[in-house]
Amino acid sequence: MPQVIRAYVRYVDAVNxxxxxxxxxxxxxxxxxxxxxxxxxxFFVPALWTMEMAQFTMVAYYLLGGSYSMQMGTHVRMDLLYGMWSDRTKAWVDCFTIFFLIFYLGVLLYGGFNSTEYSLQYGERSNSAWRPYLGPIKIIACIGIFLMLLQAFAMLFKDIAKIKGEEL
Structure with a gap:
């Protein structure tokens, strides 16, 4: 594999x-x-912000951790046949199926950018009693989706190297 791809995979893996x-x-x-x-x-007066803030924290946890779980191979897989295949066959199948993930993440990121732009432009707020601005959590969501997209390309490069008999 070219040195630039090796550097890309190393850098994306380190960041994620x-x-x-x-x-x-x-x-x-x-x-x-x-x-x-x-x-x-x-014991006190109930806080208005706690449930929504817990939801925002869960969104950040889920989306920022997604690329790391992809990197570690801990995502859920349908393992009817996959577990019986050789590493090279798995790499071939992963090279094919990763394009569906890349397409999905690309569409998701495009929609996320549009939604974030709208939210920042118009000062979009939640409809709850607390009424927080939604821009910051949408920015975090876009960052998480972008990191997953970068990791998907890194996984594609790793699978191509595995098919060639190399290791990244």
Missing amino acids: RAVGRFAMCLIFVMMGILLYSSISKT
């Missing part, structure tokens, strides 16, 4: 590993928010 490790910590942030919500409802 760092972002994924950070995203792992967001589950604890969400747990803290929900714990605060339970305590405030029991």
